[in-house]
Amino acid sequence: MNESNTLTDTMHVPFVDLKAQYHSLKTEMDKAIFGVIEETEFIKGKYVSAFEKEFAAAYNMKHCIGVANGTDAIYIVLKMLGIGAGDEVITVANSWISSSETITQAGATPVFVDTEPDYFSIDINKIEEKISAKTKAIIPVHIYGQPAEMDKVNEICKKHNLFMIEDCSQAHFAKHNGITIGTLGIASTFSFYPGKNLGAYGDAGAVLTNDDALAEKVRMYANHGQLTKHQHKMEGINSRLDGLHAAVLSVKLPHIHKWNKLRLEKALYLTEKLKLIKGLETPKIRNGSTHIFHLYVVKTEKRDELQKFLKENNIETAIHYPTPLPLLECYKYLNHTESDFPVTAKNQKQILSLPIYPEITNEHMDYMASVIEKFFSIYPPL
Ligand SMILES: *Cc1c(COP(=O)(O)O)cnc(C)c1O
Numbered sequence: 467m468n469e470s471n472t473l474t475d476t477m478h479v480p481f482v483d484l485k486a487q488y489h490s491l492k493t494e495m496d497k498a499i500f501g502v503i504e505e506t507e508f509i510k511g512k513y514v515s516a517f518e519k520e521f522a523a524a525y526n527m528k529h530c531i532g533v534a535n536g537t538d539a540i541y542i543v544l545k546m547l548g549i550g551a552g553d554e555v556i557t558v559a560n561s562w563i564s565s566s567e568t569i570t571q572a573g574a575t576p577v578f579v580d581t582e583p584d585y586f587s588i589d590i591n592k593i594e595e596k597i598s599a600k601t602k603a604i605i606p607v608h609i610y611g612q613p614a615e616m617d618k619v620n621e622i623c624k625k626h627n628l629f630m631i632e633d634c635s636q637a638h639f640a641k642h643n644g645i646t647i648g649t650l651g652i653a654s655t656f657s658f659y660p661g662k663n664l665g666a667y668g669d670a671g672a673v674l675t676n677d678d679a680l681a682e683k684v685r686m687y688a689n690h691g692q693l694t695k696h697q698h699k700m701e702g703i704n705s706r707l708d709g710l711h712a713a714v715l716s717v718k719l720p721h722i723h724k725w726n727k728l729r730l731e732k733a734l735y736l737t738e739k740l741k742l743i744k745g746l747e748t749p750k751i752r753n754g755s756t757h758i759f760h761l762y763v764v765k766t767e768k769r770d771e772l773q774k775f776l777k778e779n780n781i782e783t784a785i786h787y788p789t790p791l792p793l794l795e796c797y798k799y800l801n802h803t804e805s806d807f808p809v810t811a812k813n814q815k816q817i818l819s820l821p822i823y824p825e826i827t828n829e830h831m832d833y834m835a836s837v838i839e840k841f842f843s844i845y846p847p848l
Pocket of ligand 1: 538
């Protein structure tokens with residue numbers, strides 16, 4: 467601790483605050499959770515069916531299949547589309563590893579595309595050069611809560627006869643050019659990890675699709691290959707949504723639009739405070755897009771120093787993600803270097819996620835802004 471850098475002893479800004487949301491829904495939430503226990507609807511059952519119906523309806527999609535987590539959601543879709551050994555699947559260099567490890571799990575090979583400098587999503591101009599005769603699908607990721615250009619990715623998919631699978635884990639209900647993300651491709655996948663904009667109280671996930679045959683296969687595979695007990699039409703896995711999580715999600719779902727809007731409002735407030743600070747780049751919102759600010763990601767060349775300074779001043783931050791996916795140790799066999807993904811490699815050294823959540827207060831944000839301002843007055847940009 468460097469005391470001269472500390473502006474206050476009392477203010478603490480956590481990175482996320484899941485407790486505040488629980489307390490705002492406590493009566494209803496406790497009732498729902500105890501209902502599941504009273505009725506012993508632990509696995510599948512009526513709470514799961516109810517949430518699946520509600521989520522599909524909220525999304526105006528035919529089928530929602532609850533699964534154990536957002537990673538399985540991607541894996542199961544790939545597998546049930548028949549993607550496997552000898553196939554390639556394109557995804558993006560800046561994401562959480564679920565976007566690529568699931569491709570390998572299915573038996574295929576991940577092929578990575580560089581990102582756009584300002585929006586951190588897949589660069590649609592660099593996709594086609596990565597398409598080969600082996601390519602079967604593209605997984606765009608709506609990263610940080612901002613839509614990727616899934617309409618343009620979808621056009622590329624149509625042109626080359628590929629599946630588009632949208633990874634919507636960070637962007638529930640975000641919109642791009644009037645279209646809600648997760649509705650354009652053959653299927654879309656969601657995580658309800660507790661810290662996501664719509665979060666359960668443990669691991670949970672879902673698949674959305676309008677394709678009847680795919681929906682049935684996904685439902686079967688996620689439940690040991692059966693639709694009816696003991697009638698295993700195939701071998702599957704055990705990846706089911708628990709009743710407790712479904713009940714929690716049903717309580718939260720009616721609030722998601724309000725929470726997303728609050729996140730956006732808070733983000734705009736914070737940007738207003740930070741935008742004139744030299745040496746810091748605030749998040750940009752793409753024309754025509756609704757950003758739901760799962761994460762508030764700034765860029766600065768003094769990233770590590772700023773993160774340390776914020777920590778000394780009781781402000782928690784994180785880096786999403788410190789290493790481009792293709793440069794992780796597990797992908798060493800692909801022999802990539804930074805020059806293969808110049809934009810992602812550059813961004814990755816500069817990005818920092820600041821606290822953002824619907825309940826964050828103006829006082830928290832004023833405090834963050836004052837600490838950041840102080841940092842750049844002590845360490846001005848070159
Ligand atoms: C969280 C996340 C996932 C996976 O979700 P889990 O529920 O944790 O398995 C997949 N992709 C992205 C982009 C995510 O952020």
